[in-house]
Amino acid sequence: MLEIDLQYDWEQFHAAYEVSISPGMTTLLGASGEGKSTLLHLLGGYLKGRGSVSYLGEDFSKSAPFERPISTLFQSDNLFPQLTVWQNVAIGLEPSMRLTDEQRGKVAWALEQTQLIAKQDQYPQALSGGQAQRVAIARALVRKKPILLLDEPFSALDPMLREEMLNLVNTVTQQFQLTTVLVSHLPAEALQVGGQVMLIAGGRVVAHEEASVLASDLLPETFSRYLGVVND
Numbered sequence: 001m002l003e004i005d006l007q008y009d010w011e012q013f014h015a016a017y018e019v020s021i022s023p024g025m026t027t028l029l030g031a032s033g034e035g036k037s038t039l040l041h042l043l044g045g046y047l048k049g050r051g052s053v054s055y056l057g058e059d060f061s062k063s064a065p066f067e068r069p070i071s072t073l074f075q076s077d078n079l080f081p082q083l084t085v086w087q088n089v090a091i092g093l094e095p096s097m098r099l100t101d102e103q104r105g106k107v108a109w110a111l112e113q114t115q116l117i118a119k120q121d122q123y124p125q126a127l128s129g130g131q132a133q134r135v136a137i138a139r140a141l142v143r144k145k146p147i148l149l150l151d152e153p154f155s156a157l158d159p160m161l162r163e164e165m166l167n168l169v170n171t172v173t174q175q176f177q178l179t180t181v182l183v184s185h186l187p188a189e190a191l192q193v194g195g196q197v198m199l200i201a202g203g204r205v206v207a208h209e210e211a212s213v214l215a216s217d218l219l220p221e222t223f224s225r226y227l228g229v230v231n232d
């Protein structure tokens with residue numbers, strides 16, 4: 001369980017998140033400027049907040065980003081342009097990229113999982129947006145961190161590719177029992193990946209439900225207001 005009790009004060013925005021997130025997929029929905037990225041940056045350690053955050057009972061609120069049990073995928077700029085696909089994955093295991101045979105095996109495995117073997121000697125410039133994000137997923141896989149944070153990493157991709165990427169994330173989440181938190185502004189994405197859905201408003205978690213409620217007639221009022229639906 002990922003237990004969050006974190007606060008952060010921007011000049012004109014005061015966020016306070018209190019929630020427990022179970023393993024599997026959780027989609028964070030919320031209108032623009034309501035505090036989704038602030039939460040992800042607090043979790044990743046890129047913003048220094050107050051409070052506590054723990055995974056399996058171990059508090060990591062004082063740890064540096066690289067020491068946290070977390071891999072983060074951003075919207076873009078996840079890759080080093082001067083490194084090949086293979087190197088971009090290998091650096092997730094070992095900053096020097098001098099790998100043992102066993103580590104090389106892990107890189108090959110991650111490239112296979114993400115169907116990138118044929119691209120391993122290419123540089124990021126030669127990749128499509130979807131391929132580049134798959135490299136970032138492969139790197140997250142070799143790092144074997146139990147929490148995966150996704151800050152709208154597929155929003156620039158066309159709908160079919162986005163669906164493909166979400167299925168890949170879903171598969172690796174189930175396969176490796178990850179706790180995956182996906183920021184999205186599309187309720188349909190929450191329905192596609194399943195698991196849980198959380199609504200963020202005014203820097204708070206205002207609803208936390210099974211994702212399937214989004215398709216049900218008994219939509220909680222908080223969600224129906226967000227979705228602009230009248231719930232009779």
Ligand SMILES: Nc1ncnc2c1ncn2[C@@H]1O[C@H](COP(=O)(O)OP(=O)(O)OP(=O)(O)O)[C@@H](O)[C@H]1O
Pocket residue numbers: 010011012013030031032033034035036037038039185
């Ligand atoms: N660099 C900043 N300086 C000052 N205030 C900020 C800064 N970044 C965010 N904020 C404040 O925090 C609020 C929440 O921002 P955040 O980026 O977390 O929202 P979001 O839900 O991720 O939005 P979006 O969907 O547009 O990315 C903003 O409305 C703004 O008031």
